[in-house]
Amino acid sequence: xxxxxxxxxxxxxAALRQTxxxxxxxxxxxxxxxxxxxxxxxxxxxxxxxxxxxxxxxQAVYDxxxxxxxxxxxxxxxxxxxVARYERRIGDNHHHLVCRSCSLIVDxxxxxxxxxxxxxxxxxxxxxxxxxxxxxxxxxxxxxAGAQLTGDDQFSAV
Amino acid sequence: xxxxxxxxxxxxxAALRQTxxxxxxxxxxxxxxxxxxxxxxxxxxxxxxxxxxxxxxxQAVYDxxxxxxxxxxxxxxxxxxxVARYERRIGDNHHHLVCRSCSLIVDxxxxxxxxxxxxxxxxxxxxxxxxxxxxxxxxxxxxxAGAQLTGDDQFSAV
DNA sequence: CACTTTCCTTGACTCGTTCAAGAGAAGCAG
DNA sequence: CTGCTTCTCTTGAACGAGTCAAGGAAAGTG
Numbered sequence: 520x521x522x523x524x525x526x527x528x529x530x531x532x533a534a535l536r537q538t539x540x541x542x543x544x545x546x547x548x549x550x551x552x553x554x555x556x557x558x559x560x561x562x563x564x565x566x567x568x569x570x571x572x573x574x575x576x577x578q579a580v581y582d583x584x585x586x587x588x589x590x591x592x593x594x595x596x597x598x599x600x601x602v603a604r605y606e607r608r609i610g611d612n613h614h615h616l617v618c619r620s621c622s623l624i625v626d627x628x629x630x631x632x633x634x635x636x637x638x639x640x641x642x643x644x645x646x647x648x649x650x651x652x653x654x655x656x657x658x659x660x661x662x663x664a665g666a667q668l669t670g671d672d673q674f675s676a677v
Numbered sequence: 678x679x680x681x682x683x684x685x686x687x688x689x690x691a692a693l694r695q696t697x698x699x700x701x702x703x704x705x706x707x708x709x710x711x712x713x714x715x716x717x718x719x720x721x722x723x724x725x726x727x728x729x730x731x732x733x734x735x736q737a738v739y740d741x742x743x744x745x746x747x748x749x750x751x752x753x754x755x756x757x758x759x760v761a762r763y764e765r766r767i768g769d770n771h772h773h774l775v776c777r778s779c780s781l782i783v784d785x786x787x788x789x790x791x792x793x794x795x796x797x798x799x800x801x802x803x804x805x806x807x808x809x810x811x812x813x814x815x816x817x818x819x820x821x822a823g824a825q826l827t828g829d830d831q832f833s834a835v
Numbered sequence: 836c837a838c839t840t841t842c843c844t845t846g847a848c849t850c851g852t853t854c855a856a857g858a859g860a861a862g863c864a865g
Numbered sequence: 866c867t868g869c870t871t872c873t874c875t876t877g878a879a880c881g882a883g884t885c886a887a888g889g890a891a892a893g894t895g
Binding site for chain 2: 595597600645648656659
C-alpha cells in the first residue's frame with residue numbers, strides 16, 4: 520500500500536492552498552474521504568470523515584462538498600434516482616456507467632475519438648459547454664447474480 | 678389549431694387501452710397534460726390536470742406518472758439539479774439539451790450515426806442497455822440576455 | 836345490475852438537502 | 866507572539882419533492 524494518510528493530507532492541503540480557500544481539517548478530511556471512496560454519496564463522506572474527526576457536523580460536510588466542487592477540486596454527479604455523488608477525478612470529462620440494480624458507478628473514458636457526442640445534430644441555438652454521457656446497465660456482479668430490475672429501478676431508469 | 682381537446686382524449690384513451698391499464702379520466706388528463714407541456718415537471722402536470730379536473734389529488738398524478746412511465750407511455754428525465762420531468766416522445770432514445778440558466782430543455786436527435794456513444798471504450802463487464810446524453814449550455818434567450826451562471830448553477834452543473 | 840379488482844383521495848410522513856444565527860478557528864498585520 | 870478580521874463550523878430547525886398506508890370510489894366483467 521503506497522500513499523499514507525499523512526501524504527494524503529499534504530496533497531489535499533496543497534490543493535486547497537492553490538485556491539483562495541482556507542485550509543481546515545474538515546476540508547482536508549472531505550477531500551481524503553472522496554479520494555478513498557470513489558463516487559461516494561454525502562452519507563458515506565460523512566461517515567468516512569468522522570473516522571478521523573468524530574465531531575464534524577453534517578452541515579460542514581455539505582458546505583465543504585459544495586465549496587470544493589465550486590472551485591473545481593471535486594466533481595458532483597447525480598444519476599437519476601440517486602443522491603449526489605462526488606469524485607476527485609476532474610478535468611477530463613470522463614463519463615459514467617451506472618448499474619440499474621446496485622447503483623454501482625464506474626468511470627469510462629471518452630468513447631469515440633476524444634470529444635464524443637459533443638456535436639448534437641442541431642443545437643437549437645444553444646451555446647453548449649459540456650456533454651454528459653451516462654451508460655445504464657447491469658454490473659458484472661448483478662448480472663451473475665441474475666438480479667432482476669425492481670419496479671422502481673425500471674421507473675427511474677428509462 | 679388542429680387537434681382538439683376531444684381528439685387528444687381519444688388518443689390518450691386509445692393508448693391506455695393498448696396496455697392492461699384501466700382508462701380513467703385522471704390518466705387521460707395526465708397524458709394530455711404531458712403532451713401539452715413538453716418536459717413538464719410534476720407540479721406543472723398537476724396544475725394542468727386541475728384545469729379540467731379540479732379535484733385530482735397530487736398522489737393520483739404521481740401514481741399515474743409512475744404507472745404510465747412503467748408501461749412505456751411516458752419517459753421520465755431528471756437532469757442534475759432538476760426535479761423529475763416527463764415527455765411523450767418515446768422509443769427513439771433522443772437526447773436533451775439543458776439550459777444552465779433557465780432549465781429549458783430541448784430535444785436533440787442522435788448525434789453521430791444512429792447509435793451514438795453506445796460503445797464506451799471499455800464496458801467494465803457491464804451489460805449496457807442505454808446511453809443517456811445530456812448537453813449542458815445556455816439557451817438562445819439566456820445567451821442574449823447575458824445571463825450569468827449563479828453559484829448554484831455552477832455547483833450542480835459540472 | 837352486482838361483483839371484483841384496480842385506482843383515487845386523504846393525510847401523515849420520510850429523507851436528502853438547505854437556511855440561519857452565533858461560536859470558533861485560519862490567516863494576516865503589527 | 867498577539868490581536869483582529871473574515872471565513873468556516875456547529876447547532877438545530879426547516880423545506881420540498883416524493884412516498885406510504887388505509888379506506889372509499891369507479892372501471893371493467895359476466
